[in-house]
Amino acid sequence: MNKQVVSIIQKDQLIRLMLKGERLDGRKPEETRNISIETDVIDKAEGSARVEIGDTKIIAGVKIQPGTPFPDSPDVGVIITSMELIPLASPEFESGPPREKAIELARVTDRGVRESGAIDLKKLCITEGEQVWMVFIDIHVLDDGGNLMDAASLGAIAALMTAKIPGERYGIGEDMPLPMRDIPVSVTAVDIGGGIVFDPSMEEERVADCKLTVISNQEGAIAGMQKSGNGSLTVDQINHIVDISCKKGQEIREKFLEI
Amino acid sequence: MSDKPEKFIDENGLRLDGRKLDQIRDIKIEVGVLARADGSCYLEFGKNMVIAAVYGPREVHPRHQQDSTRAIVRYKYNMASFSVEDRKRPGPDRRSTEVSKVSREALEDQVFTEYFPKSAIDIFVEVLQADAGTRTAALNAASVALADAGIPMRGLVSACAFGKVDDTLVLDLSKDEDNYGQADVPIAMTQDGKITLLQMDGHLTPEELKTGLVMAQEGCRQVYEVQRQALMDHYAKMQDANEDETEAPSVEEVITAEENEASEDVNTGTEEVEEVDEEVAGETVEEVPEIKENVPEEEDEETDKEIVEEPDTEEEDSHE
Numbered sequence: 076m077n078k079q080v081v082s083i084i085q086k087d088q089l090i091r092l093m094l095k096g097e098r099l100d101g102r103k104p105e106e107t108r109n110i111s112i113e114t115d116v117i118d119k120a121e122g123s124a125r126v127e128i129g130d131t132k133i134i135a136g137v138k139i140q141p142g143t144p145f146p147d148s149p150d151v152g153v154i155i156t157s158m159e160l161i162p163l164a165s166p167e168f169e170s171g172p173p174r175e176k177a178i179e180l181a182r183v184t185d186r187g188v189r190e191s192g193a194i195d196l197k198k199l200c201i202t203e204g205e206q207v208w209m210v211f212i213d214i215h216v217l218d219d220g221g222n223l224m225d226a227a228s229l230g231a232i233a234a235l236m237t238a239k240i241p242g243e244r245y246g247i248g249e250d251m252p253l254p255m256r257d258i259p260v261s262v263t264a265v266d267i268g269g270g271i272v273f274d275p276s277m278e279e280e281r282v283a284d285c286k287l288t289v290i291s292n293q294e295g296a297i298a299g300m301q302k303s304g305n306g307s308l309t310v311d312q313i314n315h316i317v318d319i320s321c322k323k324g325q326e327i328r329e330k331f332l333e334i
Numbered sequence: 335m336s337d338k339p340e341k342f343i344d345e346n347g348l349r350l351d352g353r354k355l356d357q358i359r360d361i362k363i364e365v366g367v368l369a370r371a372d373g374s375c376y377l378e379f380g381k382n383m384v385i386a387a388v389y390g391p392r393e394v395h396p397r398h399q400q401d402s403t404r405a406i407v408r409y410k411y412n413m414a415s416f417s418v419e420d421r422k423r424p425g426p427d428r429r430s431t432e433v434s435k436v437s438r439e440a441l442e443d444q445v446f447t448e449y450f451p452k453s454a455i456d457i458f459v460e461v462l463q464a465d466a467g468t469r470t471a472a473l474n475a476a477s478v479a480l481a482d483a484g485i486p487m488r489g490l491v492s493a494c495a496f497g498k499v500d501d502t503l504v505l506d507l508s509k510d511e512d513n514y515g516q517a518d519v520p521i522a523m524t525q526d527g528k529i530t531l532l533q534m535d536g537h538l539t540p541e542e543l544k545t546g547l548v549m550a551q552e553g554c555r556q557v558y559e560v561q562r563q564a565l566m567d568h569y570a571k572m573q574d575a576n577e578d579e580t581e582a583p584s585v586e587e588v589i590t591a592e593e594n595e596a597s598e599d600v601n602t603g604t605e606e607v608e609e610v611d612e613e614v615a616g617e618t619v620e621e622v623p624e625i626k627e628n629v630p631e632e633e634d635e636e637t638d639k640e641i642v643e644e645p646d647t648e649e650e651d652s653h654e
Contacts, residue, residue, distance in 0.1 A: 147420075175431050175432065175435040178428045178431045178432055178435075181428075182428060182429075189535075190536055190537070191537075285439075292537075295539075296537055296538060296539045296540075297534060297537070297539070297540065297543060298537060299534055299535050299536075300532060300533060300534035301436075301532070302436070302439075302529065302531060302532035303435075303439065305439050306443055306530075307524055307528035307530040308528065308529050308532070309527070309528055309529070310527070310529065310544075310547050310548070310551065313529060313532065313543075313547065314540070314543070314544055314547075317540050317543055318540055321540060
């Protein structure tokens with residue numbers, strides 16, 4: 076992969092700022108960037124959302140179609156999440172099949188949706204063992220301005236919340252909304268020289284030693300976590316990130332996602 | 335595949351496999367099991383069976399991956415097709431790609447990569463049998479294999495999961511607990527207690543996470559003791575073997591002397607290599623106590639020597 080060289084001066088500057096509790100773009104350590112979510116942006120998709128967090132732009136589309144269930148779970152629907160880091164979005168991305176970064180992002184997004192029980196998968200069963208609804212979540216990154224994880228996760232859940240099961244098109248009952256039970260929200264923080272900042276920008280992500288994503292649900296419990304990057308975190312840092320991420324998650328949920 | 339058990343914890347507070355809530359499964363570690371690899375380790379963690387090999391530092395292929403300031407670390411986690419109930423399709427998939435990525439990230443910072451610019455350190459872990467917790471088992475084996483390869487490290491990495499079943503936190507999930515439990519949190523820890531791998535799926539409150547992390551750290555410490563003991567046993571054995579050879583001429587027995595003469599003629603080359611190997615390996619093990627400063631139950635070098643003499647007692651302790 077075409078790795079971007081991190082300027083040592085920039086790294087020093089970010090760490091120096093960090094020591095004063097400041098950030099390059101003037102935010103406070105816990106402050107997130109502006110979020111905008113627009114849903115139903117693609118008519119052809121069963122559900123879609125365009126999410127912007129600062130400079131980061133992603134578009135998430137949900138396609139739903141009937142298919143055969145997995146043999147070990149014949150009575151539940153299927154969720155498949157994929158993510159593409161297309162070269163349009165960043166000089167670091169290359170075309171071709173997804174690499175580990177894209178796979179990781181997609182799998183964490185997927186776990187957030189699945190493990191929080193956001194979709195009542197039992198209600199997606201059409202005929203047990205034969206036919207269930209398959210929900211495909213595809214996330215396209217349009218511009219990488221840092222923190223793709225939170226953008227992807229927000230996009231996925233926003234698109235799912237507006238998605239309609241196309242029953243009429245396939246002659247299987249009526250069109251109906253997806254049976255949603257929860258709204259998981261992902262909030263990511265990075266460790267820069269021992270200081271924790273939330274919703275990292277691209278520059279911050281690049282110099283960060285390590286990153287922790289916390290996906291929390293409506294009741295303020297944790298539905299998923301992922302540490303990423305080479306560095307390490309102390310238990311205190313983890314607990315600090317979890318507490319604030321759950322709080323931030325609640326704010327984002329109230330502001331953007333609850334109807 | 336078995337069905338969901340009605341209860342995971344019985345009235346005596348014991349789990350389905352008879353373990354206590356904070357008890358890890360038995361670990362068995364063998365060091366230096368592969369002849370071709372620079373370092374290797376076979377590890378059993380409960381019914382998990384994994385084997386890890388380390389190659390390097392060696393030339394980087396493809397060349398464009400090389401870094402002029404440090405060694406790159408590559409980690410390949412692979413599951414054998416016969417390691418699970420339903421045959422797994424061979425080859426890498428999305429899961430193994432992700433596991434490889436987070437595992438590499440858990441180890442990389444512990445390796446002094448800056449000592450080996452433009453080179454690659456390759457870690458391959460093969461899961462021969464899977465029974466919940468393969469990524470932690472793999473990581474434990476990889477960490478020992480790195481040490482066995484004589485690669486300078488800040489310390490070992492030890493991994494262990496915690497989870498939640500029947501609304502109770504338990505250490506080191508079994509297969510059923512993993513399949514039907516409420517949460518699974520694999521963790522890897524450095525010797526000074528920093529977390530280098532943390533993943534979670536399921537449902538946990540922030541308070542449960544706090545308690546669980548402390549529990550898992552204790553689990554990792556127990557794993558660490560077994561890893562360390564295995565390395566020390568291995569090198570004690572190698573040292574014994576070497577000493578036998580060098581002391582032999584002083585013993586006035588014709589047969590031994592003859593044997594020794596013969597072996598000197600043929601084996602001088604090999605002997606040298608073995609000595610170098612040990613020096614490097616010695617470095618790694620020696621670093622262990624230095625870096626352990628923050629760990630409460632620190633042992634000084636004197637106790638280390640004692641342990642070499644009586645390995646059994648120490649190992650038994652660590653299982654409890």
